[in-house]
Amino acid sequence: MEHSAINAQSEQGEPESVVVHVQLRPRRGATRRCLAALAALAAEHEEVSFAVTGLSKDDRVVRVTVGVDLGPRTAVAKFSPQAQAAYAFVSAIFASLYDHMPVYTAEPSGAERAAAATLLETAGAGASAADVLEVLPATSASLVPSPRVAGPGERIPA
Secondary structure, three states, X not given: OEOOOOOOOOOOOOOOEEEEEEEEOOEXXXXXXXXXXXXXXXXXXXXXXXXXXXEEEOOOEEEEEEEEEEEEHHHHHOOOHHHHHHHHHHHHHHHHOHHHOOEEEOOOXXXXXXXXXXXXXXXXXXXXXXXXXXXXXXXXXXXXXXXXXXXXXHOOOO
């Protein structure tokens, strides 16, 4: 699910492109529906350059990170037609895919990028998203730590 390549620096020496990352967090059973909805939304916004840039999971949700290319930094500052189209696409993600809990996020890690590349490769070969997700390890960083027990000098009497 890649509309076109997103490069930080073009080969002709054009200015750096600005990419915004939006993460969708569908529940494990709704991943196919989320990806299908994202593909349908992409078909409505053909002029926007985006790619699935990250993929990870935990016990409850799958995190699908989408990188949307806003265009060259100078053109974004002037609110170019490319930037307007990209902003409209991001807005549509938040409006139509709200069931999948979209949030702005930072650039995905190397492991998340590798998993996304695997998803795109296997999807091209005909494998389903569920097959890719089964072999993906659950990230330990997403686990919520247990609360720290207060020490003897930290307790407040009732």
